[in-house]
Amino acid sequence: MATPLARTTKISSNDPIFISSSDFSKECGIDLSTAYTALELASERLFTRFFGYTNAEGDRVKMRWLNKVIYKAGQGGSELYFTDEVLLLLREFDALNPYTKYKKEVVLRLKKDYSLDFYHLAKKHQTMGGFQISLDELFQQLGLPESYQDLSNLKKRVIKPSLDEITANTDIDLSYENVKRGRSVVGFKFTVKEKPKPKVIETGRDPNTPDLFHKMTESQLDTFSSKLSELPEVQKMAHVGEDMKPFIAHVGGSLSHNYRNRETLNADSDRTHLNEHELDTNEKCMTAIRDRIPEKRRKDAVLCIEHLVTASPEWDGWGTEKETAFFEQSKKWLENKYGKNNVVSTTIHRDETTPHLVAYVVPVDEATGRLNAKKYIGGSRHTLSQMQTDFAVEVKDLGLDRGVQGSKAKHTSIKEYYEKLNNYENEPGIEKGLTYEIPEPEFLESKNTYGERVANAMIDQIFDQIAPRFDRANALASQTEKLKKELSDTKKTLDEVQQRAKPYLDIINEYNHPNLEKEFNKQVAKLKDNFDSALEHHRFLKRQEEQERFNQQRELRNQLHLEQEQKKQLAEQERQEKERLALLRRQELEKQRKNEPKKPDNGNDNDYSPS
DNA sequence: AACCTTGGTGCTTCCGTGGC
DNA sequence: GCCACGGAAGCACCAAGGTT
Known part of the structure; x- marks a missing residue:
């Protein structure tokens, strides 16, 4: 804090540079209550520090930064008196000496006692890729106490922690190795490497357009938005400041999304050129919003309303003249509702799933000149619902109907969408x-x-x-x-299928009448009765048929039985007739034998005759 | 006020190695 | 092969600041 003043003003060792505790707390980002002690301590440490160099005659010169420090108890700060040599060096060697030009953020991040000294040495030799230093030189340059003659302690407690801190917090990587004579370490060789630059997002936008949000990573944007809102200059532009902090951060983020200056995962970059912006840069848009917000306002006033106007993805008007008309009518409707001056800027996005219009509205009540969002979108919980209905009337001629009122449908928020992606x-x-x-x-x-x-x-x-x-x-x-x-x-x-089916569906709908339904039911009942009668008759006939078939079968069986009986009788008669004939034959033969004379036996074996 | 964390310091122990 | 020395690692302690 003091060295820029020492560099740029013509003061001598008798002129003090006053550092107040409040400035110190602001610069170092610490609480004011601890800044008093911290400033005193810092002054004390700077007072004890010295540096060395070799002059033209080859003599080693040691020099203190300060020759006097006065703690001004009544003024809440310290007076620092730089030595004439230091003032001279600061002025004359300003261009050559990077030590006095390091960024405050870098200096503040280096907390270890010797980190800044190592950082200074490294930056001085960065172009050469590093430097070598003897133990004696190191002790002299850093003003190390005798206790660090123990090399292990020097490495463990001075070199390594400092190098680690530098590598972790600055733009360079710093490493070291021993320089030995025999087995003893006599010095160190330090290697300095520049860290690779952080990657930036290429958005493909016009490189000639100056833009606060261009070429930044997401986290850089967030940090920047937040930091931007804290800048006194920005707060000054915001008239009051405090309530603009979150506003600028939020609108900054929204605008950078809106103008595609940050990576937008749900947008198709091939169609981004189809987007339309009423104001060509987000910077202009931010300025226009800010200019419209009245200087005098409530602390909790709604500063800006972001509108999103769209229709169902299935609407047949997308990509046709109807789409142009839709967005024109939407804007007209917004201007009628809020007043033309309040609709600060509109953007049409065609590179996302469904085209939509984004409008930034500052809710100024023309009658009073004050911010009054309640007048437009507050008052009742039905206001927004009514707004949807009113808007639907505006665009009804384009073949659009109002969405389902009271729908419980839940949108996937952008946050949820990206979380899901992640x-x-x-x-x-x-x-x-x-x-x-x-x-x-x-x-x-x-x-x-x-x-x-x-x-x-x-x-x-x-x-x-x-x-x-x-x-x-x-x-x-x-x-x-x-x-x-x-x-x-x-x-x-x-x-296509629906189109083809339409005539048939129309006919069905035409016949879809309550009386017809009754008639239909009556006819169905009648048919059912007829069916029941027919069924009963059918069953009767079937029963008759079965009975007849049964009778026929019984008749047949009887007839068969009779025939069998007759056969038996005939067989019996036949047998009896045979027996009678056989008896008659025997009787005839007996009669013949009795009537014939007796013949001699001539030994004829073939002669057979009963005896 | 008690407790915890962090950073700094002094000291000891152990092990490897170069010199003799 | 012995031994002194250098280097690494760890322990104990203290101080300061933060948290509960």
């Missing part, structure tokens, strides 16, 4: 978690070395695993596009 691991089909193997510590390996090794191994493994997931994500995106097209084709087919 939590892709929970999606089905996506592998969960990243895995990595932690290497085993080597024998006698130090914790620091092992820690670095583990960290490097984990980073390598995680990168290896992330890369294919990116590929898969791209593949999924392409698949999604394909499915979207299929869905679109299916919708077209469905529309």
Whole structure:
């Protein structure tokens, strides 16, 4: 804080530079209550510090920064008296000496006692890639106490912590190695490397357009928005300041999304050129909003209303003249509702799923000149609902109807949408978690070395695993596009089918009348009765038929039985007749034998005759 | 006021290694 | 091969500041 003043004013060692506690607390970002003590301590430490150099004659010169410090108890600050040599050096070697020009943020981040000294040495030798320094020189330059003659303590407590802090908090990586003579360390070789610059998002917008939100990462934007709102200059522009802080941060974020100056995941960059902005940059838009907000206002006033006007994705007007008319009528409706001057700026987005219009409205009541959002969108919980109904009337001629009143449908907020994108691991089909193997510590390996090794191994493994997931994500995106097209084709087919079916559906609807239904039911009842009678008759006939069939079968059986009996009788008669004939034959033969004379026996064996 | 965390300091112990 | 020295690691203690 003091050195810029010492550099730029023509003061001598007798002129003090006054640093107040309040300035000190602001600059260092600490509470005012602790700033008094901190300033006193800082002054004390600076008073004890010295530096050295070799003059033209080759003599070593040691010099203190300050020759006097006065704590002004009554004025809440300290008076610093720089030595003439320091003042001279600051003035004359300003251009060559980077030490006095380091950013305050860098200086404040270096908390260790010797970090700043090492940082200074490193920056001085950065272009050469590093520097070598003997132990004696190091002790002299840093003003190290004798206790650090123990090299282990010097490394452990001075060099390593300082280098770690510099590497973690500044724009350079600083490392070191021993310089030995025999086995003794006689100095150190420090290596300085510039860190790679942080990546920026290329938005493809006009490079000639100056823009506060251009080429920043998401976190940078957030930080910037927040910091911007804290700047006295911005607060001054905001007339009052305090209540503009969150407002500028919020609107800044909204505008950078609106003007596509930040990465917008749900937008198709190929269609971004189709977007229309009433004011061509977000900076102009922010200025216009700010200019419209009255200087005198309540602390809790609503400063701006962001409107989003759209219609169902299925509407057939998208991409036709109807779309243009829709947005024109929407704007006209907003201007009628809020007054033309209050509708500060409008934007049409055509690069998201459904085209929509975004309008920034400052709710100034023309009658009183005051902010009065309640007049337009407050008062009753039905106001917004009524607004939807009014708007529906405005665009009814375009074939649009009001949405379902009192619908419980819940939109996916942008936050939820992005959270879902980020939590892709929970999606089905996506592998969960990243895995990595932690290497085993080597024998006698130090914790620091092992820690670095583990960290490097984990980073390598995680990168290896992330890369294919990116590929898969791209593949999924392409698949999604394909499915979207299929869905679109299916919708077209469905529309065609509905068109074809329409005449039939109309006929059905035409006959869909209560009396017809009664008649239909009557006819059905009659038919049912007829059916029941017919069924009964059918059953009767069937019973008769079965009875007849039974009778026929019985008759047949009787007849068969009779025939069998007759057969038996005939067989019996036949047998009796045979027996009678046989008897008659025997009787005839007996009679013949009795009547014939007796013949001699001539030994004829063939002669057979009964005896 | 008690407790915890962080950073600094002094000291000891252990082990590897270069010199003799 | 012995030994003194350098370097690494860890313990104990203290002070200051923050948290509960």
